[in-house]
Amino acid sequence: MATHELPPVTPAVELPPRLLLGSGPSPVPERVLRALAQPTIGHLDPAFGALMEDMKGRLREVMVTENRATLAVSGTGSAGMETMVVNFVAPGDRVVCGVNGLFGERMADALTRQGATVERVEAEWGRAIETERLTAALDDHTAALFVVHGETSTGVCQPLDGLAEACRAHDALLLVDCVTSLAGQPLELDAAGVDVAFSGTQKCLNCPPGLAPFTISERAMERLLARSEPCRSWYFDLRAILAYWREDTAGAPPRAYHHTAPINMVYGLHEALAIVLEEGLPERWERHRRAHEALRSALQPLGLERLAPPGEALSSLLAVTVPEGIDEAAARKELLLEHGIEISGGLGPLAGRVWRIGVMGVGAAHEPQRRLVGALAEIFAADPADSLSALDAAWS
């Protein structure tokens, strides 16, 4: 019996070893990579359906929500943003949009493309927006309020307290970007009264990029189902997507095919969520807080001061101003190419002035921070002793 033989394998491309301490992607544990490499099965296979259900349950736990409509959008974090916009904002809607960094700007841009009337409430890049200014911008014609919980461009955490009540008083939805905060910063979506939230996988979840965790409150679901106009987007149409992600219980109609889900990415996210839940959310939030403070104390002797003021900082991303006299781009390049450590530069008005250092998942730990601090001291030709002892003391 003749069989068709495929050619022999050649080695995969070799990639340099990297310690990912930038704004994301974050370091991916071997365990998640192994999960990703499990054999592909069908997107309509009952075994995949069971995995999806399990994954949804884990996602609910990590997002601290009871929302039945909790899923992973088939794209990166920004695909979650787009899904939010095309499903919950109609052309002509008035939307209040908090803008204090690149990701607020990005949302304002996406809302404008959708035809919304965007009411911007701004703060300086590096500061949170005062709650009163956000709530004062709402009126009875406002469809939604959007804020970025964790601004990846500045390392600022936007408080959510008081927003849900104000939104409900005006019958507006509360929409939140929690890409960089999820699983790294205290966040309980139901308790905060969030209606729709999206996240990414490549930040504090330590999974490669490619999916956008997404959740929808009952209140937002009612609005979605009441829409008379079809969604402008075919790919991100949640009414169709939810017919695929729905619960596959006895007696329920089977999952309806919409598009082929990124199966292996779901394997990876499923495993990454398990790691988060094994540690425990409060423990993980506390570890990120501690790691942020440890790194901050170690970077101060090198002249790297945090951008965000106390009380406004995001645990999972430490943005620091680069001292005068340092060529930030050259130093960052040396860090990457000579030391194999990635950190991120500034964006927009902060370009050339700040570094953004990730404190995300397995990166929020003593050893990777020690490598970073040692390498930076070497690049700065500085004595590392003060920095390292501050770091060690903070972790001891």
Added chain:
Amino acid sequence: MATHELPPVTPAVELPPRLLLGSGPSPVPERVLRALAQPTIGHLDPAFGALMEDMKGRLREVMVTENRATLAVSGTGSAGMETMVVNFVAPGDRVVCGVNGLFGERMADALTRQGATVERVEAEWGRAIETERLTAALDDHTAALFVVHGETSTGVCQPLDGLAEACRAHDALLLVDCVTSLAGQPLELDAAGVDVAFSGTQKCLNCPPGLAPFTISERAMERLLARSEPCRSWYFDLRAILAYWREDTAGAPPRAYHHTAPINMVYGLHEALAIVLEEGLPERWERHRRAHEALRSALQPLGLERLAPPGEALSSLLAVTVPEGIDEAAARKELLLEHGIEISGGLGPLAGRVWRIGVMGVGAAHEPQRRLVGALAEIFAADPADSLSALDAAWS
């Protein structure tokens, strides 16, 4: 020195072994899975940029195009469709859309959502559309003609001959869905005069789903760059995406961040493309043709007749009518759960009447087909001898 220990690992979810012979995903070689599991590096890392360039080159070879603007869209195949629509069709545009199956219907739907005036040219599900009917529908106000080269819902291959000339005569773009045909059916995009094409990874490329190969002719690029209105979609805005995917040559501006590419999926696609190129495109096309005919001849003794007439069949997907007296859903379920083999049911008007069997990449081979034919004979309580000898003869 105290370090923060993460909890011990638990085993990944166990998934059942499956032979994927449905409409996709197709079987993923171990080599691609291993590539997928390589450590994640940054999306702006020069090493990732080099991998992207290499991947783009491989994609051009497999698509048989010189288009500089060749990339992978960050979503599944349908994300490629949406990227085509939102970038190359403006609200109010007249678009001629071939509809002879679900994926033509889907495009007509997406075009309507985009606000286009859709001129449908239909054929029965299971038949190709006559070229003359497509070209006759063009006029000087037509912005584009869209056809599905490989209709995954019916196993029909739409001939492209003559379409490009007619499009050019009317200054219309030729837009093609080659999700299921790419690397399984003879297709040379430049020679066929295709302006914009999208594909998927989970068909004849044997990569998990999660990226949409995409290519744009110079002619289409000019039109894209001349657009005065911003793209309605932020996530699929090609002008921004191409600033990230552009060539990273000496002297050129660095890649501009748009969204975080699905890094590990790019690893997988890069490797999957290598496997295609090692075999050689003409050899691969011929193997798919042969595998299609082999399977067809083996299924006939079981009463399974091909839907598409001779000359209109797509090598990579064999749609067959299910004989009277067979409960197709029950048989398909038994095949999956008892034999671990996935095939697909019919869609739309063909639901309950046909099976769609993938002949894709490593699935287009003697051994997997022998497993399928043997299992089907068992389920049908039929003597497998005629089928197996037909199959063996076709592969000998």
